[in-house]
Amino acid sequence: MRRRSFVVMAGAAAMLPLGARAKPEEVEALVRAITGGVPARPGRVKLDVPELVENGNTVGLTVSLGEDVPKDAVLTDIHVFADGNPRPGVVHFRFGKLAGVPKVATRVRLATSQTVTAVAVFADGSCWTDQVGVLVTWSACLD
Amino acid sequence: MAVKPLLSVPREVKAGVPFEVRILIQHPMETGFRRDAVGGVIARDIIHTFECSVDGEEVFAARLEPAIAAKPYLAFSARLERSGTMLLRWVDDHGVEAQERVDIRVV
Numbered sequence: 001m002r003r004r005s006f007v008v009m010a011g012a013a014a015m016l017p018l019g020a021r022a023k024p025e026e027v028e029a030l031v032r033a034i035t036g037g038v039p040a041r042p043g044r045v046k047l048d049v050p051e052l053v054e055n056g057n058t059v060g061l062t063v064s065l066g067e068d069v070p071k072d073a074v075l076t077d078i079h080v081f082a083d084g085n086p087r088p089g090v091v092h093f094r095f096g097k098l099a100g101v102p103k104v105a106t107r108v109r110l111a112t113s114q115t116v117t118a119v120a121v122f123a124d125g126s127c128w129t130d131q132v133g134v135l136v137t138w139s140a141c142l143d
Numbered sequence: 144m145a146v147k148p149l150l151s152v153p154r155e156v157k158a159g160v161p162f163e164v165r166i167l168i169q170h171p172m173e174t175g176f177r178r179d180a181v182g183g184v185i186a187r188d189i190i191h192t193f194e195c196s197v198d199g200e201e202v203f204a205a206r207l208e209p210a211i212a213a214k215p216y217l218a219f220s221a222r223l224e225r226s227g228t229m230l231l232r233w234v235d236d237h238g239v240e241a242q243e244r245v246d247i248r249v250v
Contacts, residue, residue: 057212057213058212058213059212082210085210086174086176086209087208087209087210089208089210090208090210090211091205091206091207091208091210091211092205092206093203093204093205093219094201094203094204094205094206095203096196096200096201096202096203096204097200097201098196098197098200098201098202098221098222098223099202099203099219099220099221099222100161100162100163100219100220100221100222101161101163101220102220103219103220104203104205104217104218104219105216105217105218105219106205106211106212106215106216106217106218107211107212107215107216108210108211108212109174109209109210109211109212110210
């Protein structure tokens with residue numbers, strides 16, 4: 001009996017995620033830290049991530065620039081955040097002198113249904129954003 | 144990481160024409176949020192830094208978080224005017240550093 005209750009407790013502990021989930025305010029604070037307090041404007045950057053995800057353990061994610069980007073604008077950074085993961089930061093891309101087409105694809109984990117945010121930073125200091133709400137039916141991180 | 148990554152880089156490119164670089168690295172990207180069967184935390188082990196340059200000039204770099212899926216995949220673009228050696232380099236939480244070099248000829 002004692003052994004069984006230990007096994008049950010250990011199993012329950014194994015399924016508990018560590019710590020709390022990130023909050024939308026945390027993502028807002030991180031975005032403000034990038035923009036220098038100004039809200040990032042919607043536009044110029046395009047975030048491609050499926051709106052309905054079956055398996056949150058591996059979700060294809062692509063960031064690129066839209067057609068509304070002026071020809072002389074130089075992209076320097078793209079940040080990606082997820083407000084429902086244990087930590088809000090997902091990835092930070094930096095584009096160097098020899099960067100080609102401003103487009104990056106990767107695969108991410110999404111712990112639960114949440115909003116994914118991309119912030120693009122240009123050489124003139126302007127920041128642009130795109131957001132996608134994602135519905136996750138099978139969460140990552142809990143395995 | 145003894146296992147070689149899957150790497151796709153053209154060996155010949157046209158001057159000033161963007162080309163795609165794709166890499167798939169064999170790495171568990173352990174998040175540090177999971178617990179083992181007895182409730183102990185499984186230590187975080189992720190590739191946190193990835194860099195790509197050609198003859199010392201930066202192409203692309205990424206700072207990865209635990210939210211990047213296991214076997215990390217990155218596809219990005221480069222544009223060269225001169226032939227050179229592309230260096231792809233990454234480091235994980237154990238300090239294990241790996242790199243790949245590819246000679247690219249501009250024609």
